[in-house]
Amino acid sequence: MSAVLVAEDLQTYYGKSHILHGVSLTVNEGEIVTLLGRNGAGKTTTLRSLMGLTPPKQGRIQIFGQDVTGWPAYKIARLGVGYVPEGRKIFGHLTVHDNLRVPALTKGRWTLETIYKLFPRLDERRSSKGGQLSGGEQEMLAIARALLLNPRFLILDEPSQGLAPVIVEDVMNTIRTMRDEGIAVLLVEQNAWLALRNADRAYVLGDGSIVHEGPAAELAADEKRVKALAGASLETSAIDAVT
Amino acid sequence: MELLLFNIFNGLIIGMFYALMALGLSLILGLNGIINFSHGAFLALGGYIAYSLTPVIGFWGALIVSPFAVGLIGLLAERVLIRPLYGRDPLFSLLLTFGLAMIMQDLIRTFWGATGLPFTIPDTLSHPLSQVYFFVTGYRVFLVVLSLFATASLFALLRFTRVGVRIRAGNADLETVSALGINIYRLRAINFAVGILFAGLAGVLAAGRLGLTPTMGASLLMPSFVAIIVGGVGSLLGSMLGGIIIGVAAGIVTTYYPAASDVVIYLIMAVVLVVRPRGLLGQEGLLE
Structure with missing residues (x-):
């Protein structure tokens, strides 16, 4: 099993505030890794650092064995890294079809046609403005957009945010399908139980450092620990129980 | 009545120059985040390059080549001067483009002289199309049609490619x-070059209408900014409309009270800012 991502000792700042204090993590081929943590622990910053959107001041990032430290985001994306940003960031004033024409053209199985086959709902709404889509449709559009890069590594920032539980299951199924097709996944989630149920391994961030790492199932079994580390409330676990 | 029509038509032509300028400025403001004070200098450059090319490749050749040449110069300026300033305080790029405008004006003076030059248009275009409406020359109609065509091409490029x-x-x-x-x-470099290309095109067309002076662009620049504000920042269609509206309004006012023809532009801006601060079409996102 070879490593898709190796990040070592990432130190990232927003202006003068020091957000990441030496984050190291690894994602291997064929696995879903989840990154958990309370609000403000640095989850999004970690993903932005990996994508080159908020480059770390210190540390090293290797993707597919290539040193990408200091690379601009577009070069990292072109290596085959799909990024689904927090809040989806779809282009609300563009049509669904135009949203899907933004990503760089790449060779592979994902083309506009195969994407429309995978997401028939997007095909139906082709000429609707991105801003008119429901939350679930927007999430699908954001994932579809990332898939068009034919990625071998998918980074998702809180895909379940603001979605109805049924839709969340759809999204998770899509993510698992991607994993089964050989795409490595790094998943940031606020909803710890949801993430742990779907992931192979888990990291927990606390105040800008990794405070726990291990198999997802092992962490999930230790409810107290999950609550303490990831700030998962009883409410979220109750919602999950219903779905 | 004839005088009014004359001035409205003249206003429409000036409005077309404003609109072409405002389109380029708007593009560059949108994606590059730069308020390009050198836009007028690029316009003048377009006129002067066409002036020097005309004896070699004729008016029609110059009309096509000059805007692209200016666009290429814009590409170079973006790469060397503008690119290092992205993400910095907007004041940097303001100062830089302002300085660039002055340098370019002086370069034009050095190469082509400080006094105005005449720019001859082909005979086929210089005749009036009507005996009564003597001011409707072939060139003026051509100018309006070409401006509209260029604008339509830009909208098609943005929509379909x-x-x-x-x-x-x-x-x-x-x-x-x-x-x-x-x-x-x-992407930003291409966008900047396209915006500058439009300044160059406006320069060639303006040269045939207003003649060439090193500062010809500077006097068109301020009304073009006004056109963007009136039309709505972020809306290309708005910029276009804003340009035509203030051009025609200035033309109408010229008929009745010539001294106020400059002021009316700013009055319109003031009224728009009070009544509808986001501008006429500045409501939704770009190009909606």
Whole structure:
């Protein structure tokens, strides 16, 4: 099993505030890794650092064995890294079809046609403005957009945010399908139980450092620990129980 | 009545120059985030390059080649001068483009002289099309038609090509465009060059109408900014409309009270800012 991502000792700042204090993590081929943590622990910053959107001041990032430290985001994306940003960031004033024409053209199985086959709902709404889509449709559009890069590594920032539980299951199924097709996944989630149920391994961030790492199932079994580390409330676990 | 029509038509022509300028300025403000004070100097350069090319390749050749030549110079300026300033305080690029405008004006003086030059248009275009409406010359009609054609081409480019779609996406969220594998440095360079190309085109057309002076662009620049504000920042169609509206309004006022023809532009801006601060079409995102 070879490593898709190796990040070592990432130190990232927003202006003068020091957000990441030496984050190291690894994602291997064929696995879903989840990154958990309370609000403000640095989850999004970690993903932005990996994508080159908020480059770390210190540390090293290797993707597919290539040193990408200091690379601009577009070069990292072109290596085959799909990024689904927090809040989806779809282009609300563009049509669904135009949203899907933004990503760089790449060779592979994902083309506009195969994407429309995978997401028939997007095909139906082709000429609707991105801003008119429901939350679930927007999430699908954001994932579809990332898939068009034919990625071998998918980074998702809180895909379940603001979605109805049924839709969340759809999204998770899509993510698992991607994993089964050989795409490595790094998943940031606020909803710890949801993430742990779907992931192979888990990291927990606390105040800008990794405070726990291990198999997802092992962490999930230790409810107290999950609550303490990831700030998962009883409410979220109750919602999950219903779905 | 005839005088009014004369002035409205003249206003429409000036309005077309404002509109072409405002389109380029708007494009550059949108994706590059730069208020380009050198836009007028690029306009003048377009006129002067066409002036020097005309004896060699004729008016029609110059009309095509000069805007692209100016666009290429714009590309170079973006690469060397503007690119290092992205993400910095907007004051830097303001100062830089202001300085660049003065340097370019002086270069024009050095190469072509400080006094005005006549720019001859082909005989086929210089005749009036009507005996009564003597001011409707072939050139003026041609100028309006070509401006509209160029604008339509730009809108088609932005709507139908991938580059255009990416420019529109980048206006809203450049970072996400970058994360989707698009070289945003190149995208911004292309966008800047297209904006400058429009200044160059306006320069060639204005040369045939107003003649050539090193400062010809500077006097068109301020009304073009007004056109953007009136039309609505972020709306290309608005910029276009804003240009035509203030051009025609100045023409109408010239008929009755010539001294106020400059002031009326700013009065319109003031009224728009009070009644509808986002401008006429500045309501939704770009190009909606």
